[in-house]
Amino acid sequence: MGVAVSISEVVKTFGSVRALDGVSLEIGEGEFFGLLGPNGAGKTTLISCLAGLVRPDHGRLSVMGCDVRNDYREARRALGVVPQELVFDPFFSVRETLRIQSGYFGIRNNDDWIDEILANLDLTTKAHVNMRRLSGGMKRRVLVAQALVHKPPVIVLDEPTAGVDVELRQGLWQFVQRLNREGHTVILTTHYLEEAETLCGRIAMLKNGRVVALDTTPNLLARFAGHALHLRLDNEDCLPAVLRASATNANGYWIFPLAACDEIESLLASVRQAGCTIRDLRLTQADLEDVFVGVMHGANAKALA
């Protein structure tokens, strides 16, 4: 697998704010890669550096082996970016917008591919409608279409489903997953962690302009939390201090984190030995949200940095 995107020691400062503080990443061809982090973590700045919208103070970035500064034409041809802001040119229809965008990338007579994108994004009936007359969701679809007109090998989606209804989200992900299966590298930033968990094979988490976690999604999930056993007891006070120390109490449940499922039996035995009666029991699996919260609060961050 070749390298689709290479980011090396990238630093970017805006005034006194260090938006990117030595970010290094490599994303392989054909990956579905997630870029997560709270607001202000540096995700959009990093994407903007990759797209040439922001010039880093230090470091190098390349797309499909092309340096984004020195070989910007090839780097930009290889990249399709769906911007976070819902922007549009109010003078043109959807088809005009896509034809013009194709032309910027040096492509004439692109209607066959434009028709295919329109069909996949359920925009065919809106092809001749002026951009001003589209709903927010429809405008978002056109932004995705604009990023795809030149069939870029690397597609960057910067929070593409923010404020978008469920139907479009599902349709959009089906289309993007298909593109990924066909070999396109996809980089996704999103606030919907369940989306990242479902879609991304590998995830980087950014905080204060630094990569604080970088691993495959299953490894991140396994490394951070594993499972948890939730117990509601007949009498909460019956739990001995040694067991209380390893648990947290929330909403009437004692929550015991488990590294592996085979710890359940010994835990239940200890609870029975203490003379506690179990009224309710639930086994939960950690999700990306737990990992995210853990990383952002510094838990285990040092080990992964």
Place this chain on the structure above:
Amino acid sequence: MIGFQTLLYKEVLRFWKVGFQTVAAPVLSALLYLLIFSHVLDARVEVNNVRYAAFLIPGLVMMALMQNAFANSSSSLIQSKVMGSVVFILLPPLSYIEFFLAYMVAAMTRGLMVGFGVLAVTSWFAPLTFVAPGWILAFAIIGGGIMGSLGIIAGIWADKFDQLAGFQNFLIMPLTMLSGVFYSIHSLPMFWQKLSHFNPVFYMIDGFRYGFFGVSDVAPMTSFAVVGATFGVVALTTLAMLRSGYKLRY
């Protein structure tokens, strides 16, 4: 090359779609200027043995041409910056030279269309001659180019519409109105005559007018040299701004 052609096409299509506002309206404004000024002054004033209405027409044509060339590139850029759609031209592999040429030629195109419209409408009101059409065309094209480039500078520099309005009202308008559109500078007191020679727009109007009547305040070659040098300075400044990514790429 396709990128440049597309950006040029998009910029022309943009103003053409609102042609009533971008082409027809300035033609009407120029016509009103002519009707009012010629009604008041035509019978009383002659400039260089030319009737005042006829003298005024080339000035109005050039003024409308320049103001609309400036308005085209500046308004397009400020709108796309404020609305965020400028990202659509920053993401593709367009060079800063293609960017510059597309915006400048589109501005020039609108300026020439408006100028031609003003000429077509106003020429019914006074007898015009075309002594040196080459000079007319040369000054029209280069004047449109200068103002189109200045429009790019203003559109990139301004962060808000009122800043652009300031650029237009406090720089472009005075330079244009005090350039000899409505008068020959020989009718001015010596101080203002001398000051007018520092206004490059004066040379654009004077040279353009020479193409119609064969008379001017300054020799057309001198005017062309000044206008050409002005174009060189403005174009190089614009290119340097675009190359550096000033206020476009952070």
